[in-house]
Amino acid sequence: MQLSEELMTMFPELTYKIESKMPDSQKGLLINDVIYLNPNQERYEMNSTLAEELGHYLTSYGNIILQDTNEKRKQERRARDIGATLVVTPYDIINCFEEGCRTVLDCAVHLEVSEETFKDAVKYYARRFTGVKTENNYTLLFQPDGTVAVLKSINNF
Amino acid sequence: MRSVGERIAYLREKRGLSQPQLAKAINVATSTVGMWETGKRGLKDDTIRQLAHYFNVSTDYLLNGVESSNSNIATPKVDTIAAHIDDNVTDQQMDEILNFIEFVKNRDHKK
Numbered sequence: 539m540q541l542s543e544e545l546m547t548m549f550p551e552l553t554y555k556i557e558s559k560m561p562d563s564q565k566g567l568l569i570n571d572v573i574y575l576n577p578n579q580e581r582y583e584m585n586s587t588l589a590e591e592l593g594h595y596l597t598s599y600g601n602i603i604l605q606d607t608n609e610k611r612k613q614e615r616r617a618r619d620i621g622a623t624l625v626v627t628p629y630d631i632i633n634c635f636e637e638g639c640r641t642v643l644d645c646a647v648h649l650e651v652s653e654e655t656f657k658d659a660v661k662y663y664a665r666r667f668t669g670v671k672t673e674n675n676y677t678l679l680f681q682p683d684g685t686v687a688v689l690k691s692i693n694n695f
Numbered sequence: 696m697r698s699v700g701e702r703i704a705y706l707r708e709k710r711g712l713s714q715p716q717l718a719k720a721i722n723v724a725t726s727t728v729g730m731w732e733t734g735k736r737g738l739k740d741d742t743i744r745q746l747a748h749y750f751n752v753s754t755d756y757l758l759n760g761v762e763s764s765n766s767n768i769a770t771p772k773v774d775t776i777a778a779h780i781d782d783n784v785t786d787q788q789m790d791e792i793l794n795f796i797e798f799v800k801n802r803d804h805k806k
Contacts, residue, residue, distance in 0.1 A: 557799070561791040566779040569796075569804055587779045594777035599753070601776040603796065617777060 541585045541625065541650050548624075549592060568594045582646065585625060586655040593621025618655075619662040625651050626659035632676050635688035642685060657684030697760055699743075704732040706750045721745055774804065 539547075546554055553572045560567070560576040566587040567574040573591045575584065594602075594617040602610040626649060634645040646653040663670070664680035671677045677689040697705070707717050707728075714732070718725040721742075730736035738746070747754045755761070780792060 555803075559795065559798075561788060561795055563781040563784045563788045564778055564792045564795065565781070567796060567799065568775065568777045569800060570774055570776075572803060574799060590779050591777070594775070598775055598777050600755075601774065603776055603778050603780075603793070614777070 540581075542581075542588050545585070545588050545592060545624065549595065552592075552595060566591045568598075571595070582650050582652055585650050586621075586652040589621035589625045589651070589655065590618050591621070592624060593617035593619070596620055618658050622651075622655045622659035623662060625649065626656050628663070628670050628672070628678055631660075631678055631686055632672065632688060635676075635690070660684045660686045698734055699738065699758060700732040700734045702757055702760060703728075703746065706746075706752065707732075710750070721749055774800075776800075 546552075551571065555572060555574050556577050557567075557574045558577055560574065560578075562576075562578065565576050565579055565583065568591045573588065573595070575587060575591075579587065594613075597616045597620050598613045600610075602613050605611050605614060630649055631645070634648050637648055639645045639648050642653050642656055646656045649656065660680050661682060661684050663678075663686075664682045664684075667680060669677055669679040675691045677691070679687040679689070681687070707714070712720070714728045715725045718728045723742075727736065731738055743754050743757055747757050750757075776796065778792065778796065780789075784792070
């Protein structure tokens, strides 16, 4: 299953519509429980757009199209962050490491999201945790610049 | 600007409810409702949420009397609308986007 389909099945209560008439400079739109997507975008971009709109669905309130107040900009930031964490989980980051990804771009390509989304997720994790240690001997160290170090220990310490 | 209590009274009367009826609906004493409405007693966060849910308004409306810049008190329930728009769009592109959103709203979200 493609990532965008996986995301849609995570939220079956929503309606998803492809809108070919959407202006080029707009990629996605959420109105209540309907998500509209512009088909004229790369697959990785589509995944990031969809994740962000889901972030809005989960966290936003009111009409925040015009980003004219701090409160609306905060909502936008939160939606992007929460959306990013849907498509870039700590386990996804470990998976990137195991697949031999070395740069943010490598990771973004591997996970089929935009670089921006990958960095947004890591920055979000960095604000909340210094690092995460998993039960299978990985340690993730999140950096505020959106990069992440993955350590794998051989011994259980 | 009216107070939180006055807005509760306003919403209650709009529904044609008496203080005892509202008190019963949200499971508090009638005197409590009276004190809220006259500002003699404050409301807990959970109560504000409960009242907002009961009256089908936002907690924002209950607290501040406003939803957002372009809606009015008569229709307190607002839509959630958010878009992913490229950085640095021109005014003309923004107009296109706003028109498109208006078009979709009218097509799919007519009340």
